[in-house]
Amino acid sequence: MKIYHNLSEFTKLDNAIVTIGTFDGVHFGHQKIIKQLVEKAKTDGGESVILTFFPHPRMIIDPENQDLKMINTINEKAEILKSLGVDHLIITPFTRDFSNQLPDDYIKNTLVNNIGTKHIIIGYDHRFGKDRSGNLADLKTAGLHFGFTVEEIMEQDIHDVAVSSTKIRQALLAGDVSLAADYLGYPFSIFGRVIKGDKIGRTIGFPTANIFVEETYKLIPGDGIYAVTVEMNSDLTVTDSKTTSENPTVNLKPLTFKGMAYIGQRPTINGMTRNIEVNIFDFNREIYGQDIKMNFLKFLRHDVKFTGLEALTVQLQKDKEATLNYFASLEK
Structure with missing residues (x-):
């Protein structure tokens, strides 16, 4: 797996199969999505790409709140993603300027011009761009214009991911490392x-x-x-x-x-x-x-x-x- 610490380090691909997220813990729910990504890349003769962010967006948007702690450090996360067969990991520095991009600019500049997205696997509730105003419908509309397809992760799968992350953090804080391992898979x-x-x-x-x-x-x-x-x-x-x-x-x-x-x-x-x-x-x-x-x-x-x-x-x-x-x- 190749790792990039900025979009400027990444060379645009001909057939990028992409998913986006923080993937903290890379637990069973995340692994299901990533397996889907890797298999789709193999089927389509493309390359799998994960776009993630560091620091966590909440740390930048709400810097006064120090309660959020991560299950993985960024290096630990990269090691796990590598073991799952991902081809490319782009770790984008999350800044206020990045978060203030208009949704259309984010799609055009990041997903199309920088990455070369041909297929994107994304959650039904994914939000992006200034004030989190971009959504799944915007991605699908843009896909018709720029020539990429959008595959929606079902609501139940997204719910399972959210619940698992919360339960893992709660279990660890309570000392229940056995339960955390059940959710993480490691x-x-x-x-x-x-x-x-x-x-x-x-x-x-x-x-x-x-x-x-x-x-x-x-x-x-x-x-x-x-x-x-x-x-x-x-x-x-x-x-x-x-x-x-x-x-x-x-x-x-x-x-x-x-x-x-x-x-x-x-x-x-x-x-x-x-x-x-x-x-x-x-x-x-x-x-x-x-x-x-x-x-x-x-x-x-x-x-x-x-x-x-x-x-x-x-x-x-x-x-x-x-x-x-x-x-x-x-x-x-």
């Missing part, structure tokens, strides 16, 4: 850099990697303890030695570890900031400055203030046992 994850903490975990036998998530718009699950897997690259990457003379390329595979993650303000030590930490099992290397990915698999318990570090240590041992039992159950 485990929710956090990608961040390991930074130095105060090393209290080391003193009680549970050293943790403190995770810094750069993207402030990324949704963080509710406070508590979670069973997770941790993926690492960099100098911890291992090499697949199964190569042949016909396939001499060496494949690099990230290492994956089991662990338990903590999200919260560490009330037992009167913490003042919300932390994201992970205790990685069977691991004792320094990884400060490395980027890691945490996949959230199961919620174990809510955050609790204990009487002291001794009581906290006893509970952490129980948490580790619960986490190991969870992973053991997956292997049966």
